[in-house]
Amino acid sequence: MKASRGEGFVLVQFFVFLASVLSVSCSLLVDPAELLLHCLRDYFPKPYPLSGIVYLRNSSSFQPVVQSYARNSRFMSLSNLNPSAVIVAKNEVHVKGTIICSKKISLEIRIRSGGHDSEGLSYVSKLYYAIANATKTYAFPAGVCTTMGAGGHFSGGGYGNLMRKYGLSVDNIIDAKIVNAKGEILDRKSMGEDLFWAIRGGGGASFGVILSWKIKLVLIPEQVTGFSVSKTLEQGATALVGKWQQVADAIDDDLFIRVQISTANGTQRGTKTVQVNFIALFLGQTRRLLSLMSESFPELGLQEKDCIEMSWVESVLFYSRMPNGTSIDFLLQRDLNTKVYFKRKSDFVKEPIPKEGLEAVWEKVIEAGDVWMSWNPFGGMMARVNESDTPFPHRAGIKFMVQYGASWLAQNATKTKLDQIEAIYDAMAPYVSKSPREAFLNYRDLDIGVNSDSKFFKAEVYGSKYFKNNFGRLVRVKAAVDPDNFFKNEQSIPTLSYN
Ligand SMILES: Cc1cc2nc3c(=O)[nH]c(=O)nc-3n(C[C@H](O)[C@H](O)[C@H](O)COP(=O)(O)OP(=O)(O)OC[C@H]3O[C@@H](n4cnc5c(N)ncnc54)[C@H](O)[C@@H]3O)c2cc1C
Known part of the structure; x- marks a missing residue:
């Protein structure tokens, strides 16, 4: 990794996977x-x-x-x-x-990619580690999972808890190196603006093999603050989520409050309830955070003792729910033996879900058992970037993105878990974006359409959900740079062919 100062910001050239x-x-x-x-x-x-x-x-x-x-x-x-x-x-x-x-x-x-580099160069978390070793006042907006690789994660958009302030990873990429279908190695200048646009959110795998990204770091304070407060239904979680929906996308851009919804034991023996965890990153110190919260979201009852001040890189560990005091060296680890079965789905919400809607969804969450949802607020910078600036079209008007998740250890549980996640996805249908029901490429979901035989009309089904009106431009770029459709998979961008 090379770091240099230029034009008031730090640039990092980062060979994401010398071992792709x-x-x-x-x-x-x-x-x-x-x-x-x-x-x-x-x-x-x-x-x-x-x-x-x-x-x-x-x-x-x-x-x-x-x-x-x-x-x-x-x-x-x-x-x-x-x-x-x-x-x-x-x-x-x-x-x-x-x-x-x-x-x-x-x-x-x-x-x-996926962190598979034997030198670890492609891990998003190793990028964070390297930034933190070089500077205390810069960061990069991306996800917090320690095993993600920059190859897939960035080219699919890359969101994380800095997005309200600074947007997605793709909003902060200034150059890339790619090997195209002819085997040519191209940078931004030689690939042209269309292909450079396409690989920042359209998924790299449809266009070539991305070798490196040049990224723009963003300014952060030396001390940031995190909090994690959980409430069950019995403790008023429904009303709190109601209020969260009003404020989370409109509050100061420095504050990102994610809502994590799962089940917990109820107060009565043998019963289950819904537990809502409000986990936040604030780009500032406790005093200002408390003042903002008491002004906009006093119902949560946030107190000084709930707030932890730390460096940005420590907040990555906090957000990954590592115990307080975990060494940042953890970011360099990748336990290849932690293998689980998992499924992810996504949605985008534009209007607050009413109380009755929340209650109907909670019922399904309790029925399903182990399926969880993570609601991530938009607004801020996300609303200021135009829908067509990158292939990621879910911008102004989105209140929050929903991630559905289920993980399990035994193969014979697979059908049950897939049915459970589907039941919650169905229960959310009345409250999420429609025509199309939008989806996030990084939460790849083959249920929303596949294109195993290179048919354009099949690709349009998932393409419109992931990319909305940007799908057309992605298809034109694909036709220009890979007319033989060499780079393809079940959900790749097709060439312009109406067969
Ligand atoms: C536990 C977990 C947490 C997550 N958290 C977040 C999050 O906070 N924010 C977020 O945005 N997403 C998140 N994701 C989703 C993640 O961004 C996607 O799964 C992403 O595709 C992972 O990229 P990868 O390189 O690790 O995976 P891979 O499986 O290696 O690749 C994913 C896709 O990208 C393609 N690809 C990989 N490398 C390259 C390359 N160099 N050139 C061209 N194409 C390439 C692959 O062919 C494949 O289609 C999470 C996923 C998991 C499992």
Whole structure:
């Protein structure tokens, strides 16, 4: 990572994944892996390296490598992942060679980032760690999960608790390096503004392999403040959520209050209730926070003892619910053995949900048991960026984004959990955006439409939900930069073809 000062702000050039993972598959009669190996010899730098880079199906390391790069147990069996080879690219020449060879012999590729870099360079959390080591007064707006990779996370938008003040990750990216379908390595100038626009929210995987981002850091105070206050239904959670819906997107941009909804034991033995956790990041100190809260949201009853002052990087750990005092070195860790099955869905809310609506939803939450929701307030900078400035169109008029989540450990629970999350998604339908029911690309959800056979009208179904009117421009960019549709997946951007 290189950091330099320029024009009043710090720029960080960050090679997100010198070890991007490219998995390739096809159904040729000739062993595709052999063809691939043969071809790669011409493109990989000499001496031709294989160890730790190319993994073929017949290698004993193949299965562990494939599985260690998969985070969601739902997609971890080899029949789901089925690649002929995995290339753990260590530099841009490996990426370039893999693309050229795969195209030449008609292999499909899938790109992975997800913190898979053996040096850890692609973790969002390692980026935070590096920023914090270089400066106390700058940060970068992105998510707080420690295992996310900058390849997928940024190219899908990238939201986090700085978004009311500074927008999304993609609103703060100033250059990128990408390998296109011809194997050319392009920067912002050589790729042009259309492709640069598309990869900032349209998902990188439809357009190429992103090698690096150049990002603009944002100013933050040396001390920020966090609080986490929980209330159950018996403690007045419904009224508090009612008030939160009125204020959270309109309050001072320095304050981000997320609402986390889950179940807890009720006051009566054997009963369940809904618990609402208000977890906040404030870009300032306790005194100003308390004054803001007593003016706008006194019903929460926030007190000085609820507030924790810390550095911004410590707030990342606080928001990840690590115990107070956890060393920031935790951000460098990635436990590859924590494998769970999980499902995510998303929604956007434009009008406050009335009391009866909240009560109907709570009933479903209690019925479902382990499914949770996270409501993230918009407003602030999110409302000041135009819908068409980046492919991420959910801007002015959005009160909050809903994330639905379920995680489980045993495969045989999968159907139950998917049904439970669907039941809550259905219960929320009357209160969320309509025509289209908008969705967030980073919470990839194949239930909202798939396009396994490159049909435009199928892609339009999910495309309009993720991108609204920006879908058309994404399709035009795709047609211009990848007319053969080399970079594709179940929810990629199609080329302009009405077949
Ligand atoms: C626990 C958890 C917490 C999360 N928290 C947040 C959050 O706070 N904010 C938020 O916005 N999102 C959040 N997400 C969603 C997350 O942003 C997406 O899952 C994102 O796609 C992850 O990117 P990745 O690189 O880690 O994943 P990957 O699975 O490696 O990639 C995801 C997609 O991006 C493509 N891709 C990856 N790398 C590249 C590349 N270099 N070039 C081109 N395409 C590439 C892949 O092909 C795939 O389509 C969270 C997800 C989880 C599981």
